[in-house]
Amino acid sequence: MKTSFIYLIESDQGHVKIGYSQDPTARLAQLQTAHGKPLVLKYTREISEANTVTMERIIHDQLKQYRLSGEWFDIASDIARSEIDFAFITFGDIPNLKTRFQNKTLSY
Numbered sequence: 001m002k003t004s005f006i007y008l009i010e011s012d013q014g015h016v017k018i019g020y021s022q023d024p025t026a027r028l029a030q031l032q033t034a035h036g037k038p039l040v041l042k043y044t045r046e047i048s049e050a051n052t053v054t055m056e057r058i059i060h061d062q063l064k065q066y067r068l069s070g071e072w073f074d075i076a077s078d079i080a081r082s083e084i085d086f087a088f089i090t091f092g093d094i095p096n097l098k099t100r101f102q103n104k105t106l107s108y
Helices: 024-033 051-064 076-093 097-102
Strands: 003-011 018-023 037-048 067-069
Touching: 003 024, 003 051, 003 076, 018 024, 018 037, 018 051, 018 076, 037 051, 037 076, 051 076, 051 097, 076 097
Parallel strands: none
Antiparallel strands: 003 018, 003 037
8 A cells, every 4th residue: 555644844933834745854855945944844644645635635624724825824733733633533544535525524
């Protein structure tokens, strides 16, 4: 089974980016080249590649009131980490996660 990671990166301003990558450390390096201040990889969670995009969307949906732009949020990293963990506990083992999310048959 191929896997990927949901990652949490924090900026020096306290903003966090929640995204996915097969290699979060490499992704951090890519982001760092476009960012003038240090970024820190704060957290990762491994997930099946088939569910990666859907899980990211679920987490982004949970945090939509904190969205700054794109995948950046104005929320403390420890709270964002708790939301990531909540999503994994709640939805991590659901079969057909993508279909159920698209059909809006999931509830928080």
